[in-house]
Amino acid sequence: MSIPLDQILIQTVNGLVNGMILALVASGLTLIFGIMDVVNFAHGDLVMLGGFTGAVTIAATGNFWLALLVAVLVIAVFGAALQATTLRPLLGRDPLTTILATFGISLVLQKYALWQWGPSARRIQEPLTGQFQLFYLQYPWYRVLTAVLSAAIIGGFWLFLRHGKYGIWIRATMQDRIMASAMGIPVPWVHTGVFAIGAGMAAASGVLFGPLGGVTQNMGLDFTLRAFIVVVVGGMGNLGGSIFAAILISLLEAYASLVVSPAQAVIVSFVVLILTLLFRPTGLFVPTPK
Amino acid sequence: MLTLTEVHTYYGKSHILLGVSLEVQPGEVVGLLGRNGVGKSTTLKTIMGLVRPSGGHVRFEGREIAGTAPHRLAHAGLAWVPEDRRIFRLLTVMENLRTGLDRPGMTEARRRELLDKVYAHFPVLAERRSQAGGTLSGGEQQMLAIARAMMLEPKIILLDEPTEGLMPRMVGQIREIITLLHQDRVAILLVEQNVPLTLDVSDRVYIMEKGLVRHHATAAELRADHAVIHQYLGV
Ligand SMILES: Nc1ncnc2c1ncn2[C@@H]1O[C@H](COP(=O)(O)OP(=O)(O)OP(=O)(O)O)[C@@H](O)[C@H]1O
Ligand SMILES: [Mg+2]
Numbered sequence: 001m002s003i004p005l006d007q008i009l010i011q012t013v014n015g016l017v018n019g020m021i022l023a024l025v026a027s028g029l030t031l032i033f034g035i036m037d038v039v040n041f042a043h044g045d046l047v048m049l050g051g052f053t054g055a056v057t058i059a060a061t062g063n064f065w066l067a068l069l070v071a072v073l074v075i076a077v078f079g080a081a082l083q084a085t086t087l088r089p090l091l092g093r094d095p096l097t098t099i100l101a102t103f104g105i106s107l108v109l110q111k112y113a114l115w116q117w118g119p120s121a122r123r124i125q126e127p128l129t130g131q132f133q134l135f136y137l138q139y140p141w142y143r144v145l146t147a148v149l150s151a152a153i154i155g156g157f158w159l160f161l162r163h164g165k166y167g168i169w170i171r172a173t174m175q176d177r178i179m180a181s182a183m184g185i186p187v188p189w190v191h192t193g194v195f196a197i198g199a200g201m202a203a204a205s206g207v208l209f210g211p212l213g214g215v216t217q218n219m220g221l222d223f224t225l226r227a228f229i230v231v232v233v234g235g236m237g238n239l240g241g242s243i244f245a246a247i248l249i250s251l252l253e254a255y256a257s258l259v260v261s262p263a264q265a266v267i268v269s270f271v272v273l274i275l276t277l278l279f280r281p282t283g284l285f286v287p288t289p290k
Numbered sequence: 291m292l293t294l295t296e297v298h299t300y301y302g303k304s305h306i307l308l309g310v311s312l313e314v315q316p317g318e319v320v321g322l323l324g325r326n327g328v329g330k331s332t333t334l335k336t337i338m339g340l341v342r343p344s345g346g347h348v349r350f351e352g353r354e355i356a357g358t359a360p361h362r363l364a365h366a367g368l369a370w371v372p373e374d375r376r377i378f379r380l381l382t383v384m385e386n387l388r389t390g391l392d393r394p395g396m397t398e399a400r401r402r403e404l405l406d407k408v409y410a411h412f413p414v415l416a417e418r419r420s421q422a423g424g425t426l427s428g429g430e431q432q433m434l435a436i437a438r439a440m441m442l443e444p445k446i447i448l449l450d451e452p453t454e455g456l457m458p459r460m461v462g463q464i465r466e467i468i469t470l471l472h473q474d475r476v477a478i479l480l481v482e483q484n485v486p487l488t489l490d491v492s493d494r495v496y497i498m499e500k501g502l503v504r505h506h507a508t509a510a511e512l513r514a515d516h517a518v519i520h521q522y523l524g525v
Contacts, residue, residue: 165392172378172389179376183389184364
C-alpha cells in the first residue's frame with residue numbers, strides 16, 4: 001500500500017491545526033493541575049460555554065473578534081468565581097473530592113446550556129472565508145488562522161509566565177505552595193487567577209473551534225477527554241509537554257485517518273495513552289522517578 | 291513580641307505539641323534545642339501559620355495570629371527558613387529573592403537596596419543570580435534560603451537547623467549571618483542541633499522534650515551548666 005505524498009502533507013497541516021486548538025485546551029488543564037492538583041473535569045464545558053458566549057455575542061454584534069474577546073473575559077471571570085466558591089475550600093483534600101466536584105460542575109454547566117440554548121448546534125461565522133490551493137484541495141485560511149492564534153495565545157501566556165511578578169508567583173506556587181505562602185505570595189488568589197487564565201484559554205478554543213465544528217451543549221466531554229489524554233501523555237502539570245503531546249497525538253490521528261476512517265483514527269490517542277501509562281507513567285517528558 | 295502560650299498542635303490524630311509556651315523579645319536571639327522528633331520544627335510551622343494549633347495562643351506584637359494565612363504573616367514581619375531549605379529549584383537565584391520583594395508598599399528603590407545588601411553579604415548569590423536555584427550547592431542553598439527570608443524585611447526569622455549538613459567553613463558563615471541579623475535588631479528563633487553554636491549566638495535558650503518546653507535559661511547559664519545540656523540532649 002502506498003500513500004501519495006500530497007495526502008500526507010495535507011494530513012500534516014490538518015494534524016498541526018487540530019493539534020494547536022487541542023494544545024490551547026490542554027494548556028489550561030495542565031496548568032490548573034500543576035498548580036492545585038485538581039483535574040478539572042469541567043474544562044471541556046468551559047470550552048462549550050466560551051463557544052456559546054461567542055455565538056451569542058456574534059449574533060448581537062456580528063463581530064468575531066469582539067466575540068472572542070468577550071468570551072475569554074466572561075469565562076475567565078466565571079472561572080474565577082467558580083474556583084473561589086467550589087474548589088478553594090477543597091484544596092489539599094483527597095483527589096477524589098475535587099474529581100467529584102468538577103464532575104458535578106460539568107453536569108450543571110451542561111444542563112444549564114441545554115436549558116439556555118437548547119439541544120441544537122450553533123455554528124459561528126468565521127471572520128475569514130478565503131481559501132488557498134493545497135495540492136488538489138481548497139484549504140480554508142481560517143483553519144490556518146486558528147492554529148496561528150492558538151499558538152499566539154499560548155506563546156503570550158508563556159511570556160507572561162517567564163517575566164514579571166505574576167509569572168514568578170505562579171511558578172513559585174507550582175513548585176512549592178507552602179514555601180510560596182511563607183514568602184508572602186497570596187497563594188489562594190494565585191490559584192484563582194490561574195484557574196481564570198485556564199478558563200479564558202478554554203473559552204478562546206471554544207470560539208475558535210465554533211466555525212469548524214459548531215457549538216453544542218454536550219461538546220465538553222469530548223474536549224475534556226482529549227485534553228486529559230494529552231495532559232497525561234505530556235506529563236501532568238508540564239506545559240511544554242502538553243503542547244508537544246497535543247501536536248503529536250493530532251498528527252498521529254491525522255495520519256491514521258489516511259488508512260482508516262476518521263472515527264477509527266480516534267483510537268490512536270487511546271493507544272498512545274495506554275502505551276504511555278505502561279512505559280512512562282509520569283508522562284513522556286518528565287523523567288520517571290527512580 | 292512573639293508569645294506562645296500553651297500551644298497544642300496535631301498532625302491528624304497524633305498530638306505533637308502538648309502545650310508549648312515560649313517568648314521572643316524584639317531583637318533577641320533565642321535558641322530552641324531538643325532531640326530529634328520532639329516538635330521543634332512543628333513549633334516553627336505553627337507560628338508561621340502552616341499548621342493550625344488546636345489550642346493555646348500565638349501572639350505577635352500583641353495580636354492573636356493563630357489561624358492567620360501565612361502570606362499575611364509574611365507581610366506582618368515573620369519569616370521562615372525551613373530545615374530542608376525549600377529553594378524554588380526551577381526559579382533563578384534572582385527570582386527566588388524576588389518572591390519576597392513583590393509585596394504591598396515596596397518601591398523600586400527599596401527593592402534595589404535590599405538586593406544590593408544581600409549581594410554584598412553573599413557575593414556568591416550575586417555571581418549565580420541567573421542560575422536555577424536547584425543547581426546551587428547545599429551551602430549556597432542555605433545562604434539563598436536566609437537571603438530570601440531577609441527580602442521580607444522581617445522583624446523575626448524562624449530559623450530551622452541552618453547548619454545541618456554543612457561543612458565547618460559554611461557553619462562559620464552562618465554564624466556570621468546570625469550575628470549580622472542580630473546587629474540589625476532582627477529577632478531570631480533558632481532551632482539547632484549544634485549546641486555550642488546555639489549557646490554562642492543566643493541570648494536565651496529553651497529546651498524541648500516530647501512536645502513540651504522542659505527547661506529555660508540564659509545562654510550564659512547553660513554554658514556554665516553542662517549537666518542540664520547532658521540531661522536533655524545527651525551531649
Ligand atoms: N506532616 C506530618 N505528619 C505527621 N507527623 C509528623 C509530620 N511532621 C512531623 N511529624 C511528627 O511530629 C513529630 C515532631 O516532628 P518535628 O519535625 O517537629 O520534630 P523536630 O523536633 O523538628 O525533629 P528534628 O530534630 O528531627 O528536625 C515527629 O514525631 C514527627 O514524626
Ligand atoms: Mg525539625
